[in-house]
Structure formats: structure tokens, C-alpha cells
Amino acid sequence: MSKLSPKEQLEIKIKTHRQLMYVGVFSITMMFGGFSSAYIVSKADITWVKIFPPMAFYISSIIIVLSSITYYLAVKFLKKGKKSIGTVMVFLTLILGLSFSYYQVKGWSYLRDRGSFFGGNNNIRFAVDSKLNEYGTDYIVVQNGNELNYFEGEFYDVRDKTYSSPVKKVNLDTSNSSSSFFFLLTGLHFIHLLAGLISLVVVFTKSFRGKYSKEDHVGVKVSAIYWHFLDFLWLYLLGLLYFIG
Numbered sequence: 001m002s003k004l005s006p007k008e009q010l011e012i013k014i015k016t017h018r019q020l021m022y023v024g025v026f027s028i029t030m031m032f033g034g035f036s037s038a039y040i041v042s043k044a045d046i047t048w049v050k051i052f053p054p055m056a057f058y059i060s061s062i063i064i065v066l067s068s069i070t071y072y073l074a075v076k077f078l079k080k081g082k083k084s085i086g087t088v089m090v091f092l093t094l095i096l097g098l099s100f101s102y103y104q105v106k107g108w109s110y111l112r113d114r115g116s117f118f119g120g121n122n123n124i125r126f127a128v129d130s131k132l133n134e135y136g137t138d139y140i141v142v143q144n145g146n147e148l149n150y151f152e153g154e155f156y157d158v159r160d161k162t163y164s165s166p167v168k169k170v171n172l173d174t175s176n177s178s179s180s181f182f183f184l185l186t187g188l189h190f191i192h193l194l195a196g197l198i199s200l201v202v203v204f205t206k207s208f209r210g211k212y213s214k215e216d217h218v219g220v221k222v223s224a225i226y227w228h229f230l231d232f233l234w235l236y237l238l239g240l241l242y243f244i245g
Contacts (some may be wrong), residue, residue, distance in 0.1 A: 021222050025229050028192060032233065033110050035188070036240060039181045043244060048142045049124055049176045050245030052118055053238060056107035057186075059240055060100045067096035068231040071224045078207065081214045087207040090220070093227070094200045097193070104190055108183065116176070120185035125172035127179075140245075143170060145215050178245065185237050189230070199223040 042048075114133030115126035125141055128150070132225040135150040154166035182184035191242065203223045206212060212220055 009020050018222060018225070021225050028229075028233070032185070032188070032237070035181075035185060039185065039240070040244060042177050042181065047124070047145060047170060047174045048245075049127060049139055049178045050112070050142055050147075051178055051182055051241070052137065052245070053241050054107045054110040056103045056110060056140075057238060060103035060107065061235060063096050063100045063103065064231050064234055067093045067100065067227050070096060070226050074116055074207075075220055075224050078220055079214060083207065083210055083212065086212070087204065090200065090204045090207050094197070094204055096226075097197050100195070101190070101193065104186065104193075107185070111179070111182065115218065116179040117184065118187070123173050124170070127176065128172060141170065142245075143167065156179045165181075174197050182241060185241065186219050189234055189237055192233075194228055196223075196227050199226065 007074070032129075046197070070089050071093040072088050074093060077083075077086035077089060115130035117126070124141060127133060128135075133139065140147055141150070141155060143155075146171070148155040148167060149158050149160070149163070151163050152154075154163070155170045156163050156166055198221065203220050206219060
């Protein structure tokens with residue numbers, strides 16, 4: 001049996017790593033697809049609190065898109081053998097990834113301060129009683145598919161422009177499941193992002209030590225695939241949270 005040449009060994013390595021990454025990406029996609037479906041189905045509840053994503057999440061979105069650009073450039077430069085500038089691009093991607101994490105935490109803090117929680121002590125009353133949030137800007141209440149206005153302690157159908165007939169069936173102690181889904185979806189993405197940050201640290205360390213070359217840069221390419229996936233996944237989640245609420 002003939003021994004495999006270095007080129008053949010490299011080709012096998014590339015195929016194996018890519019296939020494993022694609023399997024992982026597919027599994028994560030299926031998981032988020034399941035939670036997204038549950039989130040959409042839950043909106044059919046009689047009373048639903050639509051939470052608007054905080055500004056910090058939009059800032060983090062810009063940051064993670066920029067990080068995908070820098071990682072793309074990192075791969076491009078390392079493939080051309082430009083190790084120094086490739087390493088700089090990897091480092092910039094890592095910094096942007098950490099910045100994304102900072103704004104994620106900031107966004108969660110904003111939501112908690114305004115009466116949105118994961119799990120227990122999570123109902124409409126907490127949102128309404130919070131003195132830090134603003135109805136119509138941070139959240140709205142939807143009942144039976146109809147958006148409600150909140151005026152002087154009463155809820156009104158959005159079509160009731162004169163606030164003449166308050167809606168009496170809004171139970172402030174109703175569980176606010178939308179808030180739990182908000183934290184669940186963004187929290188799961190953050191956990192997977194931590195794995196991406198770890199891979200970035202590994203890639204940066206190897207790149208700094210000159211481990212990648214024109215011929216062999218499998219690690220950085222596989223890591224980049226995962227990072228770009230996290231970018232698209234986040235943009236999908238933000239769109240889901242904004243439009244479904």
C-alpha cells in the first residue's frame with residue numbers, strides 16, 4: 001500500500017475538517033429552526049408582549065458584519081502568503097468579536113432594567129411598572145392579534161383614537177413568554193459565539209507563530225466558515241425578534 005503524499009494528506013485534511021464543520025453548522029441550524037418555530041407558535045397566545053430589540057443589538061449587528069469582513073480579508077491574505085497583514089486581520093476580528101459580546105451583554109442589561117427577564121418573575125406587570133421603559137418604544141402589548149395602546153394606566157385598541165373604551169381583559173399577571181424566548185435565542189447564539197471566540201484565539205496564536213502558509217491554512221478557513229455562519233445566524237435572529245417580537 002503506497003504512502004499518501006503530503007498534497008494528498010492535505011486534501012484529505014481539508015475535506016474532513018470542512019465536512020465536520022458543515023455537519024456542525026447544519027445541527028445548529030436545525031436547533032435554532034426548532035426554537036424559532038416554537039417562538040412563532042407561542043405568539044398565538046391570547047396576550048403577547050412584543051419586545052423591540054435595544055439599540056445595543058443593532059450596534060452589535062454592525063460590529064459582527066464588520067468582523068466577517070475582516071475575517072474574509074484574513075483568509076484572503078493568508079492564502080496569498082501575506083502572514084503579517086493576515087495576522088492583523090485575525091486580531092481585528094477577535095477584537096470585533098469581543099466588542100460584539102460587550103454590546104450583547106449591554107443589550108440584556110437594558111432589557112432587564114425595563115422589566116424583561118428569562119423565566120421567573122416575568123409577566124406584563126413587570127414591564128408596565130418599570131419606570132425605565134417606554135410603551136411603544138421598548139415594547140407593546142398585543143391581544144388576539146390586535147395591537148394595544150397604553151394610556152394613563154389603561155389599555156386601548158390601537159384603532160380607538162379617542163381612548164374611549166379601555167380593554168378590560170388584559171391580565172397583567174399573564175406570563176410574558178416573549179421575553180423568555182428573547183433571552184433564550186440570543187443567549188444560545190452567544191454560547192455558540194464563545195466557541196467562535198475560542199477558535200479565533202487559536203487561529204490568531206497560530207497565525208502569529210507563522211503556522212499558516214499558502215498551501216496549508218485549513219484551520220483559519222474552517223474557523224472563518226463558522227464565524228460567517230454566526231454572523232448570518234445573528235442577523236436572522238435579530239430580524240425574527242424585530243418582526244415577530
